[in-house]
Amino acid sequence: MSVDLEKILRPVDSPMKPYEPKYMMLASGEAVVVRQVFRDEIPDLLKHVEPLLHVERDYYDVVAARVYAELLGYYQHRFQDQYVLALQVNGELAAIVNGRQVTPKLGLSLHTLALRRGLRIGAHGFAAKMQYHIDDLGHDEVLVVAESPIGFRRWMIEYKLEKRFDVPHELGGVPSWALTRELFDRVRSKLVVGRRPVPADILEKAMEKILPPSDPPTPPADPLAATRAMYDATATALVQQRWEMEKGAQDA
């Protein structure tokens, strides 16, 4: 065969300015580093995303499944113009954010996945990627969607995003919201933080190795409990299911 099929399947990435690492202090007094992760380190992220597929709360399952696919797509050269930023505390993975460039003037936010919670790490990650789109890549606008109420509250309300409901978002075809340069400038002083350059020792610790998250989200005690709770406030179905599972275990 003279045609190398891989050449056709593999998208050609547009030149994108690399993300310059920054760091900030968390409420705990620890420093979190935001840095870009390239293809070679993607497998290190994947192994920490995989367990979250089974966390049926706060839409971790949906988001983890999609992030896994996006990261794998990037790693295998099946995703065009994607970038991935990792947030690390003492080297430990604390959050992953990613997005992609649609056109040189239009960015698209993919996901924000927080592996450590309660310290606004996800919010810092989201702010960092918006800053990357607007300031570094020079996009006029970034398309955003939320898959969880937490995300909706953070992005749509805190950033006062504009509706772009005529544009179906790449994630599931749902109506898009947009962060424009003007909106970003309005919230910049309040929501976007970080210091550069990152002190050498902190950066070195982050670059050395992506360590596993120390306290990642775990599945709820009962499978499906979180999703069902909305419809089954009395939990009859939940108890029933548990009986069936126990019965099944005895039979087996």
Added chain:
Amino acid sequence: MAREIYAYKCRLCGTMHYPFRMVCKECKANDFFEFDPVPLPKSGTLLTHTTVYNLPAQYEVATLGLGVVELENGMRMLGQLNIEQPKIGMAVTGTVEVVRKETYDDFYGMVFTAA
């Protein structure tokens, strides 16, 4: 027609009540219907205030200004603030506007602006 928020005056001792009570807090007279409605004054000074960022589910705005106002007649009321930079002690005036919408219902209340 200008809408009003009413205080309630005890027919026996003249004590003004806001909010409405069934029994007068001063003379404790407890006959039925012993109060006359009296419109609350609309001007006063700001006693304390806040800007709320985490609003109850029905609100679609990001923040809401709230404050307690000491009215001209010495009574106090809570109202929404439509003031850029509220300061304790500033003079304010109010108008009665829709302050909350719930499905098909509108609720009216006082919204204060800088006097």
Added chain:
Amino acid sequence: MRDVYVAGIGITTFTRLEFPLSEIAAYASMMALKDAGVTEVDQLYVANMGAARVNHQTALASAVADSLSLLPAGAAAIENGPASGAAAIKAGFQAVASGMDDVVLVTGVERMREVNNLEATDFVATLTHPLTEYIYGVTLPAHAAMFARLYMEKYGVTERHLAMVGVKNQNAALNNEWAHLQQEITIEGILDSPEAMTNNPFVAEPLRFFDACPVSDGGAALILVSKEKAQELGGPMIRISGVGQATDTHAVFEREEPTDLLAVRKAAKDAFDMAGLTPDDVDVAELHDAFTILEIAESEEVGFFPKGEGHIALEKGETALGGRIPINVGGGLKGRGHPVGATGVAQAWEIVTQLRGDGGKRQVDGAKVGFTCNFGGFGNNVVCLTFVRED
């Protein structure tokens, strides 16, 4: 009136719990029943605020009684806003003190995380005055913020003082395995670093994120018994020696002196008078720090410090573990979490733990007298209790 003793205590982890509400209540209750060594009770009171509205369940006490196989004991649910817990303890106290019952189970429970934060905020806001507060969009953080602003203006309390309470209590929770927040925070991280204002954004100015307690699920339970029963069971003799409860105006703006919390003052005084104690006798206290400002204000109103000097005592470390009067050593509402109906019972759980000497890393040495303040509404319904260890 008969003396009333706490013979057993139980608690669940305070966090987001994906179990049915009555199961959370039953779990805490079972721990308390086992702890006391009893299998039957004469009466149970279940403290809860939101079952009907948040969890779509009513008549919770009947459900709990049956699920624990306590039938045919009497059962009733008590709803008294965020002071439901201590109000239920008071009811249990009255039942035993009157001679009507010998063994009473008091359980506080709440499952607020079944709905999202916005709905939970609205649910708690329903305790405000419907026509003069609620319709304006007032929330409990808003009330606390307006109160804090006056307090800052009048007494010189600063954001730093508020942050100090938050850091003290949230970090104290690290010593309490049942507490919701298990995350250390620092003054630098929430107040001083260039990123602090973003890490710690306003909830309601001037109160910030780390000034407010988390929204939690959880349950806590006590077994209250008569003296004869307590001796028969043979556990440590912890007596509820004082009970005080007071109310204040429903609409907060109606209070003559807006920085006063008269219901706290009266409830505390009544509890101390009944117990024959003074605030100086207290070794360990649980105050209702749903917002950091409330710990400062309550520490003054209950009589630990003169009015306007709570923040100075805080600065000196008098309210920390090892200080003159350690407050909220188990994290308080700020660190332990605030499942509204459970909080009053959880405060009592912490005090009994301390008086038994079971506090572990957070134990106040030689604690013999404990005090709780359960603050309902925005100070319009307050229950204070004193506990004494009898050797």
